[in-house]
Amino acid sequence: MSDQNLTPKTDAQIQVSASPLRSTIGAVISGGMAFAMYSLMIAIATNFATKPVHSINPLVIKITSAVRTLVVGVVALGSGIFGIVAIGLLALTLQLLIQQLTKPKSSES
Template identity: 75%
Template structure:
């Protein structure tokens, strides 16, 4: 049938290549977000632990505990994602530094 012609991947002329400084800056920002979300998660979990659900209805207790678990879980997921991004950016910065040191400069 008719298959579209696939062009080889070309670098976007407006795209800025990554540098170690940009990677470290992004890692610091992402690490800050991860720490802030971790602090938020601890505060939420502590608040939930200090304020138990007062009800005689078992359905209300089950739904309340499920919602509390979901809230803490979503914040923990965000914390983990930002933490992994931080580690990835730091690893990329190290890789770029090694490539810059080992690649001979052509003038």
Template identity: 60%
Template sequence: MTDPNSLPQPETSTPETMNPLRCVTGAIISGGLGYAIYSLMISIATNFASKPIHSDNQLVIRITSAVRTLVVGVFALGAGVFGIVALGLLALGVQMVVQKLTKAKEG
């Protein structure tokens, strides 16, 4: 009989190897997402700027300004992160190509 307390063993799979094509593909995807988020951020900021706050209450004005700043800031952070990831993946792909070329010349 099988022991009910034993956990099933996961199948061992070979890890995916890195190659320059995968790095460049990831950079293109990440860059595209970063550009899309950046475009959305510009659209949101333009929309906020075109609709002023209509209130005489100072607390409402401050909270609204803080929320608008937070929303635009979160989108800017997302666009920046995706942009940096795209640059890093592109640099990794270039580094891998250079390493392969130097190994081919040495050996």
């Protein structure tokens, strides 16, 4: 068998320019994901808090605590990243709107 690439390579790459509408839609999607992950984090933390560890072994208690902290931390990190992306996309929207408003009108004559 040969290791040939079955997908054809194209030389032309399409450049998509940023627009206020595209960045606003991205910010809304990212903000929704951040809110969903935040809600998931609260649900997980509440679930962990209501179900204590039923063991007297100190090693089991320490490992359980570490795993629970890790799970809540990873979900919190994801929520924070999506929130920061949403804020950045909103800032990009403002920047693009300001650039469009301050751009001098070109006369078509």
